[in-house]
Amino acid sequence: MPKQTVIGNWKMHGSIGQIRSVVPELLRAGLGANVALCVAYPYLALAKSMLSEAESAIQLGAQDVCEYHIGAYTGEVSAGMLADVGCEMVIVGHSERRRFFGETSETAARKVRATLDAGLLPVYCVGETLQQRDQGIARDIIAEELQVLAGVPTSLYAVAYEPSWAVGTGIVATPEQIAEMHAFIKQTLDVRTRVLYGGSVKGGNAAQVLSVDGVDGVLVGGAALSATEFLEICHEAG
Numbered sequence: 001m002p003k004q005t006v007i008g009n010w011k012m013h014g015s016i017g018q019i020r021s022v023v024p025e026l027l028r029a030g031l032g033a034n035v036a037l038c039v040a041y042p043y044l045a046l047a048k049s050m051l052s053e054a055e056s057a058i059q060l061g062a063q064d065v066c067e068y069h070i071g072a073y074t075g076e077v078s079a080g081m082l083a084d085v086g087c088e089m090v091i092v093g094h095s096e097r098r099r100f101f102g103e104t105s106e107t108a109a110r111k112v113r114a115t116l117d118a119g120l121l122p123v124y125c126v127g128e129t130l131q132q133r134d135q136g137i138a139r140d141i142i143a144e145e146l147q148v149l150a151g152v153p154t155s156l157y158a159v160a161y162e163p164s165w166a167v168g169t170g171i172v173a174t175p176e177q178i179a180e181m182h183a184f185i186k187q188t189l190d191v192r193t194r195v196l197y198g199g200s201v202k203g204g205n206a207a208q209v210l211s212v213d214g215v216d217g218v219l220v221g222g223a224a225l226s227a228t229e230f231l232e233i234c235h236e237a238g
């Protein structure tokens, strides 16, 4: 069985000091290319230089990107710039982008295309709210979120299934809920599409999540900030 993917998303956390303390611990563990770290823009270059210096296979990613390639877009960061500083992937359409910054699936789809144009891997996030799940429309929401990528070859991107009610709440979706949604996403796109689960994954529950059918890896938020916790998850991923 191939190694499963573990992506750490530091969100708007961290500092130079934290990069300098956590990254060396990950380097010492000799993690491979199935592991990625997505830190805030200001820390990408530092993280990259530490990874490169150690000749590490750990990949570097960003948490968002501009949908435009270049131009007068004050405050934005292009996919080309992310490639330039050594990123290999970009998280796109995260539920926090959708919820707090009004990002739509259409915008996210443009970001996916911009990411691909720069030669980077988009990790496209989908997921329902608790209200949508209670209304029985979780699958419809996910289908809509995936629909905007019609025409983009499914082998070029990964999907992260992150029910927003599980993000940062300490509540993990049940194995049955995860299996059902991952199967649905793979049926909708392509059975070979890589689908990661995200939502309160920790060292203590990673083994159970990673053993669910159709789970190709995990997207980890809070637990990625601690080297010990993150390494525990990586260990479970093989």
Ligand SMILES: O=C[C@H](O)COP(=O)(O)O
Pocket (backbone or CB within 6 Å): 009, 162, 166, 167, 168, 169, 170, 198, 199, 200, 201, 219, 220, 221, 222, 223
């Ligand atoms: O990108 C990561 C996800 O939003 C999960 O975050 P969390 O592990 O803190 O729940």
